Amino acid sequence: MTRTLIANARLIDPEAGTDAPGALLIEAGRIAQVFDTPAPQVADATVVEAGGKCLAPGIVDIGVKVGEPGERHKESLGTAGQAAAAGGVTTLVTRPDTQPPIDTPEALEFIRRRANEAAPVNVLPMAALTKGFAGAEMTEIGFLLDAGAAAFTDCAHVVSDTKVLSRAMTYARSLGALVIGHPQDPGLSAGAVATSGKFASLRGLPSVSPMAERMGLDRDIALVEMTGARYHADQVTTARALPALERAKRNGFDVTAGISMHHLTLNELDVADYRTFFKLTPPLRSEEDRQQVVEALRSGLIDVIGSFHTPQDEESKRLPFEEAASGAVGLETMLPVLLRLYHADELDLPVLFRALALNPARRLGLESGRLARGAPADLVLFDPDKPLVLDRFKLRSKSKNTPFDGARLQGRVLGTWVAGTRVFDAAT
Amino acid sequence: MRFDHRHLLGIEPLRPDEIVTILDLADQYVDLGRRRDKHARALAGLTQINMFFESSTRTQASFELAGKRLGADVMSMAMQASSIKKGETLIDTAMTLNAMHPDLLVVRHPQSGAADLLAQKVNCAVLNAGDGRHEHPTQALLDALTIRRAKGRLHRLSVAICGDIAHSRVARSNILLLHKMENRVRLVGPPTLMPSGIEEFGVEVFDDMEEGLRDVDVVMMLRLQRERMDGGFIPSEREYFHRYGLDAEKLAHASPEAIVMHPGPMNRGVEIDGTLADDINRSVIQDQVEMGVAVRMAAMDLLARNLRARPTEVMA
Numbered sequence: 080m081t082r083t084l085i086a087n088a089r090l091i092d093p094e095a096g097t098d099a100p101g102a103l104l105i106e107a108g109r110i111a112q113v114f115d116t117p118a119p120q121v122a123d124a125t126v127v128e129a130g131g132k133c134l135a136p137g138i139v140d141i142g143v144k145v146g147e148p149g150e151r152h153k154e155s156l157g158t159a160g161q162a163a164a165a166g167g168v169t170t171l172v173t174r175p176d177t178q179p180p181i182d183t184p185e186a187l188e189f190i191r192r193r194a195n196e197a198a199p200v201n202v203l204p205m206a207a208l209t210k211g212f213a214g215a216e217m218t219e220i221g222f223l224l225d226a227g228a229a230a231f232t233d234c235a236h237v238v239s240d241t242k243v244l245s246r247a248m249t250y251a252r253s254l255g256a257l258v259i260g261h262p263q264d265p266g267l268s269a270g271a272v273a274t275s276g277k278f279a280s281l282r283g284l285p286s287v288s289p290m291a292e293r294m295g296l297d298r299d300i301a302l303v304e305m306t307g308a309r310y311h312a313d314q315v316t317t318a319r320a321l322p323a324l325e326r327a328k329r330n331g332f333d334v335t336a337g338i339s340m341h342h343l344t345l346n347e348l349d350v351a352d353y354r355t356f357f358k359l360t361p362p363l364r365s366e367e368d369r370q371q372v373v374e375a376l377r378s379g380l381i382d383v384i385g386s387f388h389t390p391q392d393e394e395s396k397r398l399p400f401e402e403a404a405s406g407a408v409g410l411e412t413m414l415p416v417l418l419r420l421y422h423a424d425e426l427d428l429p430v431l432f433r434a435l436a437l438n439p440a441r442r443l444g445l446e447s448g449r450l451a452r453g454a455p456a457d458l459v460l461f462d463p464d465k466p467l468v469l470d471r472f473k474l475r476s477k478s479k480n481t482p483f484d485g486a487r488l489q490g491r492v493l494g495t496w497v498a499g500t501r502v503f504d505a506a507t
Numbered sequence: 508m509r510f511d512h513r514h515l516l517g518i519e520p521l522r523p524d525e526i527v528t529i530l531d532l533a534d535q536y537v538d539l540g541r542r543r544d545k546h547a548r549a550l551a552g553l554t555q556i557n558m559f560f561e562s563s564t565r566t567q568a569s570f571e572l573a574g575k576r577l578g579a580d581v582m583s584m585a586m587q588a589s590s591i592k593k594g595e596t597l598i599d600t601a602m603t604l605n606a607m608h609p610d611l612l613v614v615r616h617p618q619s620g621a622a623d624l625l626a627q628k629v630n631c632a633v634l635n636a637g638d639g640r641h642e643h644p645t646q647a648l649l650d651a652l653t654i655r656r657a658k659g660r661l662h663r664l665s666v667a668i669c670g671d672i673a674h675s676r677v678a679r680s681n682i683l684l685l686h687k688m689e690n691r692v693r694l695v696g697p698p699t700l701m702p703s704g705i706e707e708f709g710v711e712v713f714d715d716m717e718e719g720l721r722d723v724d725v726v727m728m729l730r731l732q733r734e735r736m737d738g739g740f741i742p743s744e745r746e747y748f749h750r751y752g753l754d755a756e757k758l759a760h761a762s763p764e765a766i767v768m769h770p771g772p773m774n775r776g777v778e779i780d781g782t783l784a785d786d787i788n789r790s791v792i793q794d795q796v797e798m799g800v801a802v803r804m805a806a807m808d809l810l811a812r813n814l815r816a817r818p819t820e821v822m823a
């Protein structure tokens with residue numbers, strides 16, 4: 080039996096909220112022991128010297144778009160898996176908005192089979208909530224759950240017919256399935272590529288009021304109250320929506336919320352002169368919104384951070400802003416980008432990993448996301464201080480559409496383990 | 508005299524002294540345009556391509572004439588009729604034209620930011636002739652020249668811009684320019700036709716036209732952009748004309764010397780009364796057309812000077 084001791088580490092434990100020296104023993108794919116001394120004596124163990132760097136639970140990334148099936152030229156499960164490993168992401172929770180969509184058990188099986196062959200990290204596929212994202216008929220939620228669907232979402236296609244949505248949520252509730260919504264009023268947000276305000280008006284871009292997010296969230300929360308469904312809002316990005324979320328949680332509804340790495344670190348002004356790599360869904364918000372959502376993340380009101388990794392090829396981005404495709408890749412850049420918040424003293428590392436690992440794992444009923452005895456040995460070792468200038472052409476993703484090209488960042492992943500197996504080593 | 512730009516993409520990047528530089532040169536070209544022999548040689552040997560992805564009569568004609576009077580070889584392309592119908596992207600079209608070594612590329616496009624995008628990809632000087640709802644810099648410059656000649660100055664004036672501000676690139680460029688030159692700008696129109704964040708623009712906003720026009724020196728009417736409306740901004744055209752159409756009665760609230768402007772083409776009876784538009788004592792609409800040619804000559808001349816000052820780029 081091989082045992083691995085990661086010694087002399089700085090353990091980031093989101094469950095205990097601690098950041099302290101220690102060591103960790105891996106055995107049979109699980110965490111066998113956590114030590115509060117940096118160099119414990121352990122017999123028959125291969126020792127990995129962490130050199131005082133940070134060891135945290137691997138990232139569980141909800142909402143990753145992979146190009147399979149349909150758009151393998153943008154990203155395959157293989158390249159997404161490599162990018163994830165290099166970024167410290169140990170579980171990819173994939174989006175169903177592929178071509179064709181993942182709305183049948185057969186399609187879901189395809190992803191699981193391909194993932195086993197191609198990706199070095201865990202892949203948990205999500206399924207569509209309605210067939211073809213048409214918002215008319217619910218998918219085979221029961222069969223899809225049996226096939227291993229992690230959650231049910233129509234992604235950015237908001238189900239506008241509330242009768243359809245309420246039935247799907249009621250049915251999902253009976254099976255204990257998690258429904259993930261995209262809080263956005265579909266009428267107000269139609270055609271919008273920017274957030275209303277001076278910047279959007281100066282650039283002449285069609286824009287949506289931040290109120291559309293609040294309206295979408297209010298509606299979804301009302302349906303949660305009505306149906307009792309387990310609900311997660313994929314991204315809550317505006318200050319206006321936060322009180323609604325806070326109220327829902329206080330009332331004891333089974334509601335959680337996520338946010339993208341980009342909405343925590345960028346604002347609408349970063350679009351500057353129509354830089355399409357900054358075109359995201361929902362659009363980037365004001366700096367005031369950004370500050371408030373960072374605060375909401377710190378307080379725990381917002382539960383989960385995701386990369387919302389969305390690979391797009393150069394052609395689909397080299398267009399006028401309105402016509403350009405939306406989304407950015409983020410698997411490899413997520414950790415160094417979010418460490419900006421740590422270096423700016425906006426978040427500490429246990430809070431960051433609470434949102435990156437512990438909370439998303441809990442929400443999906445996974446055992447991972449923790450530095451605890453018996454948990455799967457899904458781990459990331461990183462140096463939070465190492466500087467780098469990001470070069471998008473060095474990314475492992477097939478698509479290079481990151482808004483952080485040329486950005487000066489601090490933080491580098493040194494090693495990633497999935498179920499005790501090292502899947503990434505920066506030294507090699 | 509300084510004008511340090513490679514392109515003219517908008518009013519936003521221009522400094523006040525650069526605006527004055529363009530207008531001063533344009534004044535000279537107004538004189539040239541009134542002579543029997545209208546030819547100059549500022550653009551001799553240069554190639555100017557007009558790419559209009561949106562139909563336009565007056566702007567395209569104005570740019571064409573401006574280039575010809577300065578001796579450029581001018582080619583105008585009606586893009587909506589050609590390659591984009593075949594699925595070619597904006598960038599590919601631009602790269603194709605770029606390979607023909609134009610010196611000046613005049614672009615009009617229905618998408619905001621299209622001129623910026625082209626400017627990043629081509630070697631020549633790009634002039635924005637209107638991109639989506641973003642900017643239309645030569646229109647603002649010709650309006651400025653018209654105002655300066657009619658009022659004798661381009662500062663400390665009170666200017667009301669009226670109508671469909673939300674869909675108007677002309678309004679954006681004019682707001683930016685009039686602000687840079689230290690004028691008071693009022694926006695008048697129904698709130699559904701005001702862009703978001705307008706309160707941060709440093710303008711006064713009125714939804715009552717008579718109040719908005721009170722004592723202003725310049726009344727700038729905008730065209731109701733019917734083709735840009737995705738529905739339901741105003742109840743009807745007749746109600747719009749009743750509340751926001753400019754007629755003698757509403758104009759009586761402005762300063763007695765106020766001038767009336769319109770970028771054209773006009774919807775007579777929708778945003779402006781036909782008789783008023785033709786009143787040579789108030790309307791400077793025909794002057795705007797004349798100033799348009801002169802301002803475009805000046806802008807292209809200045810960009811060409813900068814082109815010539817740069818070492819020739821050797822292309823592989």
